[in-house]
């Protein structure tokens with residue numbers, strides 16, 4: 420049975436990239452599958468240990484989940500640190516994964532910067548904790564932005580190595596299933612997860628630099644559109660967004676080699692549930708001075724109801740905490756079963 424898992428870090432203001440790459444998909448998947456949505460607070464201390472208000476940020480992301488339309492009764496909404504099995508399974512995965520696998524991760528290279536020796540060990544092991552987040556629920560599908568594709572490939576590598584290394588034990592306890600990976604038959608305890616990345620804006624780029632993704636942790640606030648920005652701020656940021664001087668092309672091919680134009684058209688398409696081709700059929704030939712106000716208006720119309728509801732929810736922290744507590748208990752019950760099996764498989768007394 421397909422099972423969805425995904426998470427967002429409480430590292431700062433949610434932005435349009437988080438909405439299009441993650442939240443919007445989270446909401447859409449609810450009708451078809453069982454979903455577990457996590458606020459991954461243990462991840463948020465990997466790049467920066469000390470935060471001014473980590474609890475408040477955790478509540479704010481939870482509020483965003485609820486405001487976007489996630490139903491915490493039908494599905495599970497909780498914060499990672501409240502279910503210690505994530506960290507426990509991550510330790511086992513630290514012993515499954517190889518250092519070389521971690522060293523190849525582009526997110527690690529980006530976030531560690533030049534002084535790699537001085538990055539936290541947690542930042543290097545981030546993908547191992549992420550694999551544990553997903554696999555402690557034996558989830559099969561993970562809605563994420565394109566930037567997380569490499570981490571999901573690593574999750575599959577970890578699952579595969581665990582399944583192969585412990586094949587005999589997994590058979591013995593009778594909890595595995597026979598799958599084929601490529602053409603290789605494997606008796607698997609952990610499934611091979613599938614990323615759900617598709618859409619016209621799988622990687623929303625910075626408004627200031629078409630080669631960098633939009634990020635919560637980017638020091639420039641002008642690089643992103645935050646959920647909390649008012650209409651005027653959104654319009655100003657889009658007006659100031661980097662573009663080239665040419666008019667919009669009439670066909671998708673014309674976006675090649677124009678990363679900033681491609682980004683804005685992709686955002687417009689994703690926000691309005693259209694294809695890029697469809698958007699260009701309407702706006703092709705127009706100048707950015709005409710397209711940008713239309714984009715700003717569209718972004719505000721989608722984000723402002725969610726941010727208004729977020730503000731209302733944040734004013735009721737007791738309600739948010741109750742949602743998280745209930746979600747943690749339900750998630751913990753599933754995670755506990757998995758860890759019992761894992762102890763058995765690994766041979767921990």
Ligand code: ATP
Pocket residue numbers: 426427428429430436437438439440441562563564565566567620621622623624632633634635636637
């Ligand atoms: P940070 O800079 O702290 O890593 P972030 O903006 O990357 O923050 P995360 O909490 O790491 O946000 O990611 C949450 C989800 O949002 C993930 O599924 C990620 O793939 C998605 N996401 C993040 N940035 C973008 C983006 N620019 N475009 C599309 N999806 C994105």
Ligand code: MG
Pocket residue numbers: none
């Ligand atoms: Mg990130």
